[in-house]
Every structure is written in structure tokens, then in C-alpha cells.
Amino acid sequence: MQTNITASSYKELEQKSKVTNMLLRWFLYFVLILFASYFIFPLYVMVVTSLKTMEEIRQGTLLTWPSALNFESWAVAWGGRGYGAGDTFLKPYFWNSIKMVIPAVFFSTFIGAITGYVLTKWRFKGDQWIFLFLLFGCFIPFQAILLPMARTLGVLGISNSILGLVVVHTVYGIPFTTLFFRNYYVSIPTELVKAARIDGAGFFKIFFKILLPISAPIIVVTVIWQFTQIWNDFLFGSTFSFGEAAPIQVALNNMVLSSTSVKEYNVDMASAIIAGIPTLIVYVLAGKYFIRGLTSGAVKG
């Protein structure tokens, strides 16, 4: 088809494409705002509800703005009402979770780093089989190992303790942390290790002096991943601990589900937010490394 584009028809076309572009742009914004509100809506309801009194909650709707900033429910969620029996509040369980998450993240990351280092830089016969079995660990549904693990913890004498949870989380973190570190170290030239061996450095010296100092991106990724997994875990926590040794997610569940009296939505919401804050902090502090580190290992590995 032969068309002669004259100056005027050219202008017309230009005008037309301008309009189409504008419409498309508006449509794009509309969709983006729609999805953004869809995601922000639950958080909005939680924050707003946690700041209301029970009176306000009963009278208003979900979306109504609180009449005043009222942090009382937060105080109750964190520290309780101060009377004895049946008063569940988050503070002790929050520290339980901290005591669990810090050593578990540390050990699983460290062991994953060493394992990844060995699997890439000190290859041995059958190492790919070991890696394969470790990968299975990533795909095993955790429900499947609850009973054997409970038995193991019992034999070790650390069931219903923070230490027991640290062990469980460390063990089940290793497949993931190993995968992360292996993929990262694969992209680092093995010649570095050879050079260091000729220079007289040994296994651990090479790891601590040469490889670990350049592992920051992947350490950040692993720490974020492990922290989120362990902090948010409910299954292991509820299975292997109860009462005073429970981590925060279990306590949150107990608080919200087993209250005998009136449902205090404002306290429930405040508790849920408190339980989510630490992961949020970790993401904000280290988030930009997350994507960077995740892709740097993935692309080259």
C-alpha cells in the first residue's frame, strides 16, 4: 500500500498519537494506584484500628480516622495491663524471638558461607552430590520433618527451649544459605584461592582474609532472608515450644485467638504490627543490597 504523507496529515497523525499516549499514561497511573491501594489498605486498617479506643471501633467503620492518637493499645500489647493471671503480652516473647533469631541467623549464615566456600573452592569427589542433597533441603515441606525433629530435640534434651529452636532454624537454614553462598562464590575466580595457597595461606585464612571481606552483598541477602524466615516462623515455634519459651509469632497467635473476654481489636492490631516491625527494619536498612546481591549471584552462577 502506497500512502503519501503530506505535511498536514503528518501533523494530524502526530496529534492522534499524542492523545493515545496520554490516555495510555492515565490508564497506567490508574492501574498502579489501584494496586498500590490494594496493598496498602490492610496496613492502613491495622494502624488506624490500633490507634482507636474500643468505643470508637464499635461505632465507626473500618476506615474512619481515629479521633485522637491513642497509643494505649500499643502499651497494652507490649507490656500488658499489669494484673496477674491470663494477661498475655508481647514483651517477653519479643525477647525470646530476639534470642532465637540472632544466633540462628548467625550460625546458619556462617555455616552456609563455609559450605559454599568448600563446594566451590575446595572441590572434592562427590561434592555435587552433597550439593544436590542440600538442595533437597530447600524443597522438603517442613511439616514432614516435625515428628523426627521433635524426637531428635527430645533426645538432645533441648525440646521446648530457645536453644532447640536455634538448632532447628540453623539446620533448616543451611540449604538456603549454602545455595546463596555457593552461587556467589562460583562467580569469584578460583585463581584467587590458588594465589593465596602459593602465598602460604591455609583453609581458614583464605576464607576469612580473602573471601569473606568481599562477601558483603551475599551476606546481606542471606541475613535478610534468614531473619525474615526465622522471625516469621510459626510452624516450628508452635510445635517445638510452648508457654514461656515461645517465640513472638506463637505468643501473638495465643493472644489473638485465645482471649476469653471481649475481642480487643485495637490491641490485636498493635501486637501484629509490633511483631512485624523487626523484619521491616531489616528490610529498610539493608534492602538496597538485597536485590543487588540476589542478582549478582544468580546471573553469573
Next chain:
Amino acid sequence: MKTLRIEDLSKNFGTTEVLKKINLEIDEGNFLVLLGPSGCGKSTLLNIIAGLETINEGNVYIDDYNVSKVEPKDRNIAMVFQSYALYPSMNVKENMIFGLKQAKASKEKIKEQLKKVSSFLKVDELLNRKPSQLSGGQRQRVAIGRALVREPRIFLFDEPLSNLDAKLRVEMRREIKKLHQTLKTTVVYVTHDQTEAMSLGTKIAIMNQGVIQQNDTPEIIYNKPSSTFVADFIGSPSMNLIKGKIIKKSDQFSFVVEDSNSTQIPINNYNFDNKIELDSKEVYFGIRPEHIYYKKSNENDFEIKLKAELSEYIGNEQIITFNYSDQEILAKFPSTVKIEINKEMNLYFDLSQISLFDKNSKKRI
């Protein structure tokens, strides 16, 4: 006493034989280049000398001392790698003294060595920089510096110039040559680049499929290749290998492509390594493109009329493809000579420069 001696060395990865009964000796102060196509085992051999790979059979001796089971750090060697392998988290100074620190050298000794080497290699301005802040050439220099600081008996180089661009590669090649002339330390150098091998080595060992094909000076390797593999591998374009056989006519030996009716190239003056039964032996007639002339230069040159089929211009020279009884023959002329394609012209083979190979064993005869 040999600085380095390798005895019946074999190495296999699983069922793949990488090195087969390698024997090699290097005298003090020599520059040995291990040259070969990728996968020939040259890097594995270097890693074995360094102690970074284990040995399946055979032994490695440094100064007559069997080091086959000695740790890399105790072998008195230093190595420069293709990727430079500078420690990314340390600055230049820390990189260079890392080895001495591991060996627990005294502070004075470290300081003295660092000063000597860094001024020698002109990297004293860079001592506080991280490897990522250096250019390719500077990184290479620091990597060499890290090796020099240790004052080793043997330097091992593993394709150290392959990551540099063409211009820098020529510069660094000259620097390595100067370095060797100044220090006179024994060097083992791995490369797949024949120009590098020829210009640097005092000895070249050409390897293929885990076997050393020829180990000799660059001149002998170029002029008297021991097999068709070496003849083909060295030189650009490589040596013409013309299929044919030897015939004997009234005590005169000559080379013919098909039978006695075709052109006979006299080979009576050829220096045979061993005079075996030559009559009607099937051979390759080898002649380098630069030994085919477009005009007669001495009276022993053999004159032949061939048809030019293809011309490749490469600046100072041109490579012309001729047809010789349906076999391609390449000749290298200065680009100032006017060659007409698809026309026959007179060529002159320099018979003092030819090589003959047995067609079956591919060995020089």
C-alpha cells in the same frame, strides 16, 4: 643440577588422561614456554609444578629435590595468573606483602623487599590503591610484583597477557622479557599464543593432547618442526603440507604429488634425519608461505608455474592461495607486488627451507 625436572608425569581427571608420561627439564635461568591449543594440558602441568594439582604418577624435582608432595608455599615458586588474582579487599601494598607476612618474614625484610620491587616495577605510586582502581596493565604489574617479592627459584606464568588488549599485550610482553633479562630467574610460561611463545622463550615445549610434541629453541621449532602438528601450529599462516610421495630416478630423489609424470621437486639436498627406505614413500612436503618467492633469489630455488586463486590483503603483506594439483598452497608476498588472480605465474620454492614428514607417523623424516 636442573632447576626443574619432571619425570614420567601422568595426570588424569576421572577417566580423562590429561597428561601422559611427561618428561621435561629446565636449566637455571631458562625461559620455558609451554605452548599448545586449549585443552592440551599445559595449564594442568603448570598447576602441578606449582603444587596446586595432585599427581597420579611420576615426580617433580626442583633443584634435584623431590617436591611431588610438598605444599605450594614450600616449593620456592611464585605464580602470576591470567585473571591477576589480586586480593580484592586488600590494597596494592597488602597484596604484595601478603606472602611474606604468611611466611613470617621480619618487618625490616618486608619493608626492604616492598621498596625494592615496587620501585623496580614502578608501582610505588599505587601502593595504597585497591585492585579495582587499577588499569589492566597496572594490575598485571602488581601481580608480577607480588610474585617478585617472594624471590622465588622459579616463576610460573599462566597466560598472564590474555586479558589485556592487543597494544598493551605487546608492551607487557616486552616488559616480561626485560624482567627476565635483568633477573635471570628460571621461568615456566604457559600460553596459546605462538607470537608470545616465540618472542619470550629460550625454549618452547609444544604440547598436544597431554603429550609434549617438541621441546627445543624457537629457531629449531620454527625451522625444523618434528611433526606435522608442530609445523601446522607454528607460523601464520601455517606451513603448507603437500600430500605426495618420494620417487627415485637414477639415484636422484624427488617429490611428486601423484606419479612420476607430474612435476618432480628434487630433494637430494634435503637433510634427512635418518635415511630410511625412501623410494615411493608417502610423505607430506612442507614449505612455509614465506619461503615461496615471486622471483628467483638463489640458484637452487625450484621454479614452478601455479595458478593464483585468492588474494588476502593484510597491510604490509598479502597472502595468495595457489592451486597445485588441486591442493591449496599459500604464499606470503609483500603487498607491493601485483598479483593477478586466476592467472598462472612462476613461483620459486626455497628448497633449503623445506621439511618432509612421514604420511603415516606424521613425524619428520
